[in-house]
Amino acid sequence: MTTLKLHVLKPSVNNMAVRVFVRAAKLEFVEDDVYGKTRHPDFLAKNPAHLTPMLEAKQLPKGVMWESCAIMQYLCNKHEITKFYPKAAAKRAMIDSAMFYIIGTLYPYVARATYPALGFPQYAGEVGASNLDASHKAEAQKHAMEAIAEPLDVFHKFYMDGTPFIGGSKPSIADIRLAATLEFLAIVNYNLPAWAKSYMAAMEKSLGKAYAEPAADVRGYIAYVRSQAK
Template sequence: MYKLYFHPFSQHSRRVVALLNEAGLEHELSLVDLVKGDNMQPSYLALNPNHKVPTLVDGDFRLYESNAILRYLCNKHELTDWYPSDLQARAAVDQWLDWNQTRVAGAVFDVVFNKMFAGDKADKAAIERGEKTLVELGKILDDALAGKTFLVGDKPTIADLSVASNATQLQIAKSLPEGANIAAWLGRVMEIEGFRKAMPQM
């Protein structure tokens, strides 16, 4: 049985919980209360010195970085629908996973943290900077989704779980970039039961 240290409002946790749900992998969720600072406790830092969620525990093996966890689960359980074995399809999934971490994540943090969690300490310049970046990235995503059902092929992959977890976070913060293709795609991702179940209770 897997143990996943997570937080319900964490978009990085959400993508992993969605895959665990969808693949029917037995797991226990362990809440790391970021507001109370559980992530800074020595016992958690021993698991993940980056003080971030999620962290997966599989027996003696510990793994952090949400996209690495997604790939690990797919490789271990041969989930080739979620992480295709075809060379170019897999490379395209990797492209979106990396794009999401290297281009999108920082802008999502700037916008969501400052709009929803920073309270009086909100950095308005960071919100503006993040929203400007998201206009550029939203167009890239919307163009890429034109005429497509999911990011890579006709079935959802871990690329969709990862990118959509950021999109839902932006939706909660009312900062999802405009785009008919993005809206339609996100609607399709929300039909995935395991993803829907991974959303926080509002």
């Protein structure tokens, strides 16, 4: 098996998802910490979107790819990892649906709720990135926090529907992506429902060090930001 090369930003939950996955799937990999380097010309020459996680592999048509969910899907397809991404088309479709729903709906709310507290830049066109005053920005952040409840409930009632994980009795790549996303909510003391707290604990228990090691980088960053705010 050739060693994978992952370019990562350790405080990021988008990165955490792939970092958990490669460990849980027992793939051979090396991690290149690109903190502060994503806008350098040599990085941009490979990846004009300047986004991480980025997988670098000769077999890829352009040599690299980004987007956490697509990277996990690719690695499951390439290495036939059905444990985290079932082979049956209908089951796979549900995992894909859950991941698109995370990236397209839940994550933007999480970003708007947490990025101001994390000190991350917000997306152009949003209140948080505008010249509006602090009260407008605080109101937008509050609305984003409130909006998180609905998709969370959808994960619980629709995707999990009485099973411990989106993947059923075992975590899937959608679970890895969801649990990593929820890690950021600690920065705003988001009051997770009891089921979500148990779910996060079950993810960590099920994946062990594969989860705990990358999670420690995210949690360490949150603790650092908190210590600076005092």
